[in-house]
Amino acid sequence: MELQTLTYIVVGLTFALYIGIAIWARAGSTGEFYVAGKGVHPVANGMATGADWMSAASFISMAGLIAFKGYDASVYLMGWTGGYVLLAMLLAPYLRKFGKFTVPEFIGDRYYSQTARMVAVICLIVASITYVIGQMKGIGVAFGRFLEWEYEYGLYTGMAIVFFYAVLGGMKGITYTQIAQYVVMIFAYTVPAVFISLHLTGNPLPQLGLGSTMADGSGTYMLEKMDQTLRDLGFAEYTAMKGTSFNMVLLTLSLMIGTAGLPHVIVRFFTVPRVRDARASAGWALVFIAILYTTAPAVGAMARLNLINTIQTGEIGAAEGNLAYAERPEWFSNWEKTGLLKFEDKNGDGRIQYYDDKNPEFAAKAESYGWQGNEMVKVDRDIMVLANPEIANLPNWVIALVAAGGLAAALSTAAGLLLAISSAISHDLIKGAINPKISEKNELMAGRISMAGAIIVAGYLGLHPPGFAAQVVALAFGLAASSLFPALMMGIFNKKMNDKGAVAGMLVGLSSTLIYIFIYKGWFFIPGTNNLANTPDNWLFGIQPESFGAIGALLNFITAYVVSKVTAAPPDHIQHLVEDIRVPRGAGGASSH
């Protein structure tokens, strides 16, 4: 069957499934709308969390990031998984015991302060909106690449689907569609990976394949071969560290703390029935995430090796050692059309040379071969996942599946973020501040309207992405790490932490992180407004802006501690509240006050 038709069928079937789930899992109460009635099994919640967490970036871009950064990309692998350890031990069980609906609500109650709640609402909305733009773009791009749709139409279709199940079902609808989306996504990711690992190393498990010998009978290990191949073409070695270990430690820490502090992840743990389910569910979430995250390094390395081997067919420097452009495989020309691959015949020999022309030593050698610069002028990192099935000659249904998987990854994360935003508006702003006497029925309606509004805003931002869209992921993690995580953790672990300490801490953490990022990347990311060039010599103590979230969190902790020492201790009933959330017994169903 034609690939296009097959892709329509597979994507159409998954969409029909999501809509079917939406109709079955309608929300009838605010408890169901905000936290799925707190009746989600811990394993099911783990799966939903996996889909919630793994975004279009994890699915489409991460393997490519690893392919081109090699060892240095380990910060993302560790940073985006290690946060679950912090969640499981420091936040999830206690917040579940607290038993309310939103993250700002906990901050407001624990710090007996409307100001604290509103600061938390602002942090949540800024972090979630910046994050959701990327998902919206991911939906448009996925439709464009696989079905050759215009970006806008792809985006509208995605919005319509999310609208259907998120407005109708709230957290309940989102949870069950996320479970379905996880299955689609993980299947689409692992099937091509297994085939490629089998083909290159003879080992069907990509996690083991990356550590195995090549299947060509040479007895060379895959990673040795990779280092050798890259070295021969002037590239940096795959397994060697290119950055500094100081920045790697800080960035990993910022990503871990940021992960644990992101509200759309935290609220997933409000949906399980008991405190002990929250602990176990964090483990299950990481099981489901780890399946993709431990496969990604193999996909990245193997896809890059495949790409190089396709181009460098013979001895380096030999007249016929490079692939003739006219003989390029079909996938190569397919992806050229999308602009993700770009070739420029600099020396006019009709053959493709792919090497590191920024490496002076190798560039000199290349010149003696008659090479005049790297001719693969563009190799988009997303290609490592998107073109993988074609590079490995897999059947068309696998390619169709990758399209459905990319869409599932983007839709599931977008829905989780939109829910966090809309519950902050309907529950924290409308019920919490503007109209506390609102009836449950009206609050549910307000929730649905906020959700619809959030989808429209996110869609608008996806259509007109602000110039800083590429920078914002670092910002979302930095904000969550420096503002929300410390306030939540101290609320549980320090009984004496008071309202003034928490508010001061959040403001210091938030503003120091924002300012540090803006100084190097431009105020509000407007190009040219940065005070200092974003280069290592200018960084304070050599700290790169992306890594500052951990420092912001540290400043937050210190400020909060000092301020709480010199101001009045929290009232007795708050100290009792803290004692109460520390023990599991008594965690009931959802309560709205």
Added chain:
Amino acid sequence: MSGKDMSAYWKANVSLLIKLLIVWFIVSYGFGIILVEPLNAISLGGYPLGFWFAQQGSIYAFLILIFIYAKKMGELDREFDVHED
């Protein structure tokens, strides 16, 4: 539950999680980043060991840590009679 029990339960929880977080730190920041170069001299199949910790091992360790925590806390909950249903 008396105040004394409560603080003993909390102390046991905190001491458990500190131990587990030390392991969390060592496998990722220690083995995966700070000590990566010396560890790379050792190989685990075709993986240099430090590289393996950074891209595979630390993730497996995180998983094990969470399930150990969940299990041990379940036991503590029972011991101090604060478990649910």
